[in-house]
Amino acid sequence: MGFTEMLDYLEEFNTASIILRLVLSTFFGGIIGIERESKGRSAGFRTFTLVCLASALGTIVNLHLFNITGNTDVGRIPAALVSGIGFLGVGTIIITKRNHVKGLTTAAGLWVTATLGISLGAGMIWESFVAFVLVLITVSILQNMSHYISNHNRVINIYIEMAKESDAGKIINYARSNDFSILSMEKKREKITKDCDMVVNLSLNLKKSKSHEEIINDIGKIEGVLYIEEVYN
Secondary structure, three states: OOHHHHHHHHOOOOHHHHHHHHHHHHHHHHHHHHHHHOOOOOOOHHHHHHHHHHHHHHHHHHHHHHHHHOOOOOOHHHHHHHHHHHHHHHOOOEEOOOOOEEOHHHHHHHHHHHHHHHHHHOOOHHHHHHHHHHHHHHHHHOHHHHHHHHHOOOEEEEEEEEOOHHHHHHHHHHHHHOOOEEEEEEEEOOOOOOOOOEEEEEEEEOOOOOOHHHHHHHHHOOOOEEEEEEEOO
16 A cells, blocks of 8 residues: 555544544644743643644544534534633733733644644644644744844833832933834833832834844843833733
């Protein structure tokens, strides 16, 4: 049996193909989860493995019911799986006290892994493999590209904790001396720590591509700045 014939056989709805679909969904989901867990995310190896496996199994059950009755809506369970994964994804997204949004990539990863499981459950073996490779490229290989783009964006949003309200003028002077446009500057008196007297949310237009890390380091050296980080809206 050639490769094409074997692939056609495995895409049919039989015991061998069902076992292969479940095994591949466990493997693919686990590999994607390992990448997330290696970065310390709450949803990691086991979560992604179970999501992909559950999606594949749900789709297989739907196809099995269709083969038995002949009138089952084959899109019902997969549609419910895609909707249901949203609740799990939302649980991975958090907003820190410093307005830093985290977990978006993990939530998107859960969603695409669930869809990958559905495609495996439906018997789309080759298509699922291609999608799996593309997911790995996106979450790992393209990470450096994503970091470069975000680090050289012309607009930067910054969260700053300051010792005194009067020190805010030094930040304005820094922006003007570097020919940055202040898109917005929100000042709020807030006692985050015993030394912090004010919080500043600053949005700058750099007018040209420039390293955000360099800007964060420069502002962090200004007298009165206790804490600084870039935030992503």
